[in-house]
Amino acid sequence: MRTMQFVVEPFDPCPLAHKGMLEGGTSQETNLLALDIETKILFVDEAGETFHEYFLPNNSDIQNCGGYVGKVIAYRDQALFDHFRAHGVCKASLSSQAFPLLQTRSPQLDLLLFELIGCLSRCDASRRFSLFDLGCTVAEHYDLLDVMLQAGSDSKLSASSQLAYCGLDKSAMLLTIARLIHPHANPSRFRLVQMEGSQFDFAEAQFDLSLSVGVVNHVSDPTKALEKILQVTRYACVLALWVTQETEGFWSIVHSGFPFYFFSKRDLERLETLLPKGRFWVTDFIPESASTQARSYIGIGASKMSQLGCYHLVYTTLPSLPFAAQRLFA
Amino acid sequence: MQKRLRRCVGKFVKMRGSPQILHFMELKEFLIEDALDYSHLFFLRALRMRLSEHGLREEGLLKWMEGTGVRFLAELVLEVLKNQADREGCRLTVTEFYPGVGLTFEYIKYLLDSPTPSCKLSVRDLHYEGCGPASYRLKFEVLHQNDVCTFRYFEENLTGRDYLANIFEASNLVFFNHHQSIRYKDETQLTIEQFLHGTRVPAILAVRVVSSENDELKTTVKGRTMKIPSISRILGLCHQNDPFWCYRVVPSLDAAFFLPDGGAEINLMLAYSLRKKVVLPGYATIRTQAPVK
Numbered sequence: 068m069r070t071m072q073f074v075v076e077p078f079d080p081c082p083l084a085h086k087g088m089l090e091g092g093t094s095q096e097t098n099l100l101a102l103d104i105e106t107k108i109l110f111v112d113e114a115g116e117t118f119h120e121y122f123l124p125n126n127s128d129i130q131n132c133g134g135y136v137g138k139v140i141a142y143r144d145q146a147l148f149d150h151f152r153a154h155g156v157c158k159a160s161l162s163s164q165a166f167p168l169l170q171t172r173s174p175q176l177d178l179l180l181f182e183l184i185g186c187l188s189r190c191d192a193s194r195r196f197s198l199f200d201l202g203c204t205v206a207e208h209y210d211l212l213d214v215m216l217q218a219g220s221d222s223k224l225s226a227s228s229q230l231a232y233c234g235l236d237k238s239a240m241l242l243t244i245a246r247l248i249h250p251h252a253n254p255s256r257f258r259l260v261q262m263e264g265s266q267f268d269f270a271e272a273q274f275d276l277s278l279s280v281g282v283v284n285h286v287s288d289p290t291k292a293l294e295k296i297l298q299v300t301r302y303a304c305v306l307a308l309w310v311t312q313e314t315e316g317f318w319s320i321v322h323s324g325f326p327f328y329f330f331s332k333r334d335l336e337r338l339e340t341l342l343p344k345g346r347f348w349v350t351d352f353i354p355e356s357a358s359t360q361a362r363s364y365i366g367i368g369a370s371k372m373s374q375l376g377c378y379h380l381v382y383t384t385l386p387s388l389p390f391a392a393q394r395l396f397a
Numbered sequence: 398m399q400k401r402l403r404r405c406v407g408k409f410v411k412m413r414g415s416p417q418i419l420h421f422m423e424l425k426e427f428l429i430e431d432a433l434d435y436s437h438l439f440f441l442r443a444l445r446m447r448l449s450e451h452g453l454r455e456e457g458l459l460k461w462m463e464g465t466g467v468r469f470l471a472e473l474v475l476e477v478l479k480n481q482a483d484r485e486g487c488r489l490t491v492t493e494f495y496p497g498v499g500l501t502f503e504y505i506k507y508l509l510d511s512p513t514p515s516c517k518l519s520v521r522d523l524h525y526e527g528c529g530p531a532s533y534r535l536k537f538e539v540l541h542q543n544d545v546c547t548f549r550y551f552e553e554n555l556t557g558r559d560y561l562a563n564i565f566e567a568s569n570l571v572f573f574n575h576h577q578s579i580r581y582k583d584e585t586q587l588t589i590e591q592f593l594h595g596t597r598v599p600a601i602l603a604v605r606v607v608s609s610e611n612d613e614l615k616t617t618v619k620g621r622t623m624k625i626p627s628i629s630r631i632l633g634l635c636h637q638n639d640p641f642w643c644y645r646v647v648p649s650l651d652a653a654f655f656l657p658d659g660g661a662e663i664n665l666m667l668a669y670s671l672r673k674k675v676v677l678p679g680y681a682t683i684r685t686q687a688p689v690k
Contacts, residue, residue, distance in 0.1 A: 071398050071399075071400055071658035071659060071660070072398065072399045072400070072614075073399075073400050073401075073402055073616045073622075073656060073658075074399060074400070074401045074402070075401075075402045075403070075404050075616075075620055076401075076402075076403055076404070077403070077404055077405060078403035078404065078405055079405065079421065079423075080405055080409070080418055080421050081409075081418040081419070081420060081421035101412070101413035102410055102411065102412060102413060102419070103410070103411045103412075103413050103414075104408055104409070104410050104411075105408070105409045106407070106408050106409075106424070106429075107406075107409065108404065108405075108406045108618045108619075109404065109405050109406075109409070110402045110403070110404050110618075110656065111402065111403050111404075112400070112401070112402060113401050118400075118402055118656075118657075119402075119618070119653070119656055119657060120653075121618040121653050121654065122653075123429055123433070123457075123461070124433065124436075124455070124457030124458050124460075124461050125408075125457055126455050126457055126458065128452075129432055129433065129436045129455065129457070129458055130424065130428075130429060130432050131432070132432050132435050132436055132439075133427075133428040133429060133430070133431035133432025133433075133435060134428055134432075136431070136432075136435045137428070137431055137435075139539070140535055140536055140539045140540070141535075143535075143539045143542075144535055238452060239450055239451065239452025240436075240451070240452035240453050240455070241452075242452070243439065243443050243448060243451040243452055243453060244435070244439045246448075247439055247442050247443065247446065247448075248439075250543050251543060322408045322410065322420065322422040323408075324410070363422060365410050365419060365420040366419060366420060
């Protein structure tokens with residue numbers, strides 16, 4: 068029956084070097100690169116020659132939707148609701164080994180939003196809060212907030228009762244999926260907008276709360292986009308922001324071939340000076356070396372990579388926060 | 398003969414025109430598999446909901462979807478159902494073994510909801526049951542919730558010989574999706590042989606087969622080694638089940654899913670039996686009983 072038996076072991080076709088091939092280039096130079104990107108399963112033989120390739124669609128939105136839709140599916144698991152009901156909606160319950168997904172970045176940020184909503188509700192229990200989700204993909208944050216609100220209130224509250232949600236994304240595909248996976252959401256309280264992430268034009272303080280998980284890093288004008296999201300937010304903006312410890316921010320390229328800007332602390336300090344109504348608070352910092360999506364950036368070596376990380380930040384006009392946080396700037 | 402290979406999965410970035418890999422980012426395989434399934438399902442749903450500008454008409458995805466063969470399966474299921482729906486408003490139960498996230502189910506809904514339906518059935522007339530691994534239950538349920546078509550997903554647990562008999566008895570059409578099951582991490586509990594041995598209701602098979610006389614061991618790009626049955630053996634088993642089976646072969650569909658080993662070509666075989674003589678266009682009867690190995 069058998070013609071050939073295969074013994075297969077994993078390998079890394081391009082190990083990370085100490086210094087990356089694209090380090091030291093100016094923004095203009097990196098923006099002029101033409102890249103060929105393939106997504107595939109690659110098999111090489113003992114001589115290092117390609118034995119077989121199995122190609123997969125290259126589109127980043129398609130590739131990423133596995134994770135985004137996967138989150139919505141996980142959030143709609145009754146077992147998760149039961150877990151929150153039993154253990155409360157808090158940092159400790161997000162650390163449970165029963166639900167490893169809760170330990171990832173997005174749920175940690177959603178918890179901050181949940182606590183902010185709770186804090187603001189204590190001042191006005193009947194109010195609905197507007198939430199702007201910049202880079203909303205399939206609106207998975209809405210689903211986790213829904214579970215948190217329901218579990219935290221004995222099902223008296225929900226995302227549809229507490230929130231007026233506005234999600235913005237540049238991807239028609241992901242917004243279509245968001246629409247299809249929330250077929251019964253009331254369009255007057257669940258709005259989806261297709262637009263590039265730095266082109267939105269909302270009124271100052273139009274939204275009570277806002278959220279952006281890394282999106283401002285890879286829009287066409289990151290500093291402008293960050294300034295704008297802070298301006299359109301009345302109380303608090305929850306952010307995952309990728310930064311460098313170096314003095315100046317810089318442009319890199321992500322694995323999908325698009326530019327990505329790493330903010331410096333100096334960038335953020337300038338912004339805090341420009342918008343004095345609020346302050347940046349830090350709830351966490353995760354170095355890039357500890358990231359679950361390693362090697363997302365092309366041409367950056369290990370040395371520069373060690374300078375990179377992600378701040379979990381809250382920019383707020385509130386005098387205090389309902390969770391532990393430290394001022395980014397004294 | 399043994400061959401040693403090294404393997405990686407992810408995004409390969411090169412400067413245009415250069416053979417040198419500039420960057421490699423590993424991708425988690427289970428996420429890619431899910432991503433492709435979800436994108437495919439939502440593409441079908443966007444068509445069904447008549448959404449324009451849905452952004453899912455992407456070249457790579459369209460090519461991928463053709464390679465899954467879901468269109469062939471769904472069209473066959475619909476043709477078989479059309480032959481069973483002898484009056485309007487009759488409700489039919491379809492049970493699919495190893496439906497994955499329910500792509501065939503979604504495609505059938507799309508066909509039933511199309512602007513010019515070619516049969517009396519509507520989506521509301523269909524009750525769909527999916528049977529498969531526990532790991533797919535939540536995905537199936539969430540992706541198909543809030544829809545007009547009723548469904549149930551039950552985890553395969555084929556202990557007791559009456560379990561299978563009860564499933565067959567409760568269904569108007571049973572469907573063994575071997576083509577999907579080869580993508581699972583683990584072997585399935587139900588075999589094609591058990592399926593064909595047990596079913597007496599209208600049935601469909603979607604099986605990857607080899608063109609040789611004997612079964613062959615093949616290795617997939619996901620690293621699973623499995624026995625792929627010979628087409629002649631499967632046809633023999635079908636004929637033993639009843640003489641009305643018909644079949645067609647889709648040559649080399651997604652052939653690259655298996656590592657090249659110098660062995661026989663792998664094709665997709667679609668077969669059905671309505672328990673009476675009905676030969677659909679493009680299908681052939683099994684004229685002679687093939688030797689069963």
